Amino acid sequence: MAFLLDQGEENIPIAKMLERIACRGRYSRGVLQFLLERNLVNIDESVMETLASNFWALGALLSWRPGTPITEKVLMF
Known part of the structure:
Protein backbone atom coordinates (compact mmCIF):
# COMPACT_ATOMS: atom_id res chain seq x y z
CA MET A 1 0.00 0.00 0.00
CA ALA A 2 2.79 2.42 0.84
CA PHE A 3 4.30 1.77 -2.58
CA LEU A 4 1.00 2.60 -4.29
CA LEU A 5 0.60 5.79 -2.30
CA ASP A 6 4.16 6.86 -3.06
CA GLN A 7 3.42 6.82 -6.79
CA GLY A 8 1.63 10.16 -6.65
CA GLU A 9 -1.61 11.40 -5.16
CA GLU A 10 -3.19 12.12 -8.56
CA ASN A 11 -3.21 8.37 -9.35
CA ILE A 12 -4.81 7.23 -6.11
CA PRO A 13 -8.52 6.34 -6.35
CA GLY A 30 -5.77 0.24 9.36
CA VAL A 31 -6.08 1.30 5.72
CA LEU A 32 -8.15 4.30 6.69
CA GLN A 33 -5.69 5.22 9.41
CA PHE A 34 -2.89 5.06 6.85
CA LEU A 35 -4.79 7.41 4.51
CA LEU A 36 -5.47 9.82 7.36
CA GLU A 37 -1.84 9.87 8.47
CA ARG A 38 -0.77 10.79 4.94
CA ASN A 39 -3.44 13.53 4.75
CA LEU A 40 -5.03 11.88 1.72
CA VAL A 41 -8.53 12.05 3.18
CA ASN A 42 -10.17 15.28 4.22
CA ILE A 43 -12.78 14.43 6.82
CA ASP A 44 -16.00 16.16 5.86
CA GLU A 45 -19.71 15.32 5.71
CA SER A 46 -19.40 13.33 2.48
CA VAL A 47 -16.63 11.12 3.88
CA MET A 48 -18.62 10.58 7.07
CA GLU A 49 -21.69 9.61 5.04
CA THR A 50 -19.68 7.29 2.79
CA LEU A 51 -18.25 5.45 5.77
CA ALA A 52 -21.38 5.56 7.94
CA SER A 53 -22.09 1.86 7.47
CA ASN A 54 -18.69 0.90 8.93
CA PHE A 55 -18.65 1.33 12.70
CA TRP A 56 -14.87 0.83 12.86
CA ALA A 57 -14.19 3.44 10.18
CA LEU A 58 -16.43 5.97 11.91
CA GLY A 59 -14.53 5.35 15.13
CA ALA A 60 -11.25 6.03 13.35
CA LEU A 61 -12.60 9.24 11.80
CA LEU A 62 -13.99 10.53 15.08
CA SER A 63 -10.82 9.71 16.98
CA TRP A 64 -8.78 11.51 14.30
CA ARG A 65 -11.05 14.57 14.28
CA PRO A 66 -13.46 14.48 17.25
CA GLY A 67 -15.43 17.60 16.28
CA THR A 68 -16.51 16.27 12.89
CA PRO A 69 -20.18 17.06 12.24
CA ILE A 70 -22.49 14.07 12.15
CA THR A 71 -25.34 14.38 9.67
CA GLU A 72 -28.75 12.74 9.76
CA LYS A 73 -27.62 10.26 7.08
CA VAL A 74 -24.78 9.11 9.33
CA LEU A 75 -27.18 8.64 12.23
CA MET A 76 -29.50 6.50 10.09
CA PHE A 77 -26.89 3.72 9.92
Whole structure:
Protein backbone atom coordinates (compact mmCIF):
# COMPACT_ATOMS: atom_id res chain seq x y z
CA MET A 1 0.00 0.00 0.00
CA ALA A 2 2.79 2.42 0.84
CA PHE A 3 4.30 1.77 -2.58
CA LEU A 4 1.00 2.60 -4.29
CA LEU A 5 0.60 5.79 -2.30
CA ASP A 6 4.16 6.86 -3.06
CA GLN A 7 3.42 6.82 -6.79
CA GLY A 8 1.63 10.16 -6.65
CA GLU A 9 -1.61 11.40 -5.16
CA GLU A 10 -3.19 12.12 -8.56
CA ASN A 11 -3.21 8.37 -9.35
CA ILE A 12 -4.81 7.23 -6.11
CA PRO A 13 -8.52 6.34 -6.35
CA ILE A 14 -9.44 7.71 -2.91
CA ALA A 15 -13.22 7.69 -3.52
CA LYS A 16 -13.14 4.03 -4.59
CA MET A 17 -10.96 3.15 -1.61
CA LEU A 18 -13.42 4.82 0.76
CA GLU A 19 -16.32 2.89 -0.81
CA ARG A 20 -14.47 -0.38 -0.20
CA ILE A 21 -13.52 0.62 3.33
CA ALA A 22 -17.22 1.18 4.02
CA CYS A 23 -17.91 -2.48 3.20
CA ARG A 24 -14.96 -4.15 4.91
CA GLY A 25 -15.69 -3.87 8.62
CA ARG A 26 -12.95 -3.57 11.20
CA TYR A 27 -10.27 -4.92 8.88
CA SER A 28 -10.25 -1.69 6.90
CA ARG A 29 -9.53 0.55 9.88
CA GLY A 30 -5.77 0.24 9.36
CA VAL A 31 -6.08 1.30 5.72
CA LEU A 32 -8.15 4.30 6.69
CA GLN A 33 -5.69 5.22 9.41
CA PHE A 34 -2.89 5.06 6.85
CA LEU A 35 -4.79 7.41 4.51
CA LEU A 36 -5.47 9.82 7.36
CA GLU A 37 -1.84 9.87 8.47
CA ARG A 38 -0.77 10.79 4.94
CA ASN A 39 -3.44 13.53 4.75
CA LEU A 40 -5.03 11.88 1.72
CA VAL A 41 -8.53 12.05 3.18
CA ASN A 42 -10.17 15.28 4.22
CA ILE A 43 -12.78 14.43 6.82
CA ASP A 44 -16.00 16.16 5.86
CA GLU A 45 -19.71 15.32 5.71
CA SER A 46 -19.40 13.33 2.48
CA VAL A 47 -16.63 11.12 3.88
CA MET A 48 -18.62 10.58 7.07
CA GLU A 49 -21.69 9.61 5.04
CA THR A 50 -19.68 7.29 2.79
CA LEU A 51 -18.25 5.45 5.77
CA ALA A 52 -21.38 5.56 7.94
CA SER A 53 -22.09 1.86 7.47
CA ASN A 54 -18.69 0.90 8.93
CA PHE A 55 -18.65 1.33 12.70
CA TRP A 56 -14.87 0.83 12.86
CA ALA A 57 -14.19 3.44 10.18
CA LEU A 58 -16.43 5.97 11.91
CA GLY A 59 -14.53 5.35 15.13
CA ALA A 60 -11.25 6.03 13.35
CA LEU A 61 -12.60 9.24 11.80
CA LEU A 62 -13.99 10.53 15.08
CA SER A 63 -10.82 9.71 16.98
CA TRP A 64 -8.78 11.51 14.30
CA ARG A 65 -11.05 14.57 14.28
CA PRO A 66 -13.46 14.48 17.25
CA GLY A 67 -15.43 17.60 16.28
CA THR A 68 -16.51 16.27 12.89
CA PRO A 69 -20.18 17.06 12.24
CA ILE A 70 -22.49 14.07 12.15
CA THR A 71 -25.34 14.38 9.67
CA GLU A 72 -28.75 12.74 9.76
CA LYS A 73 -27.62 10.26 7.08
CA VAL A 74 -24.78 9.11 9.33
CA LEU A 75 -27.18 8.64 12.23
CA MET A 76 -29.50 6.50 10.09
CA PHE A 77 -26.89 3.72 9.92
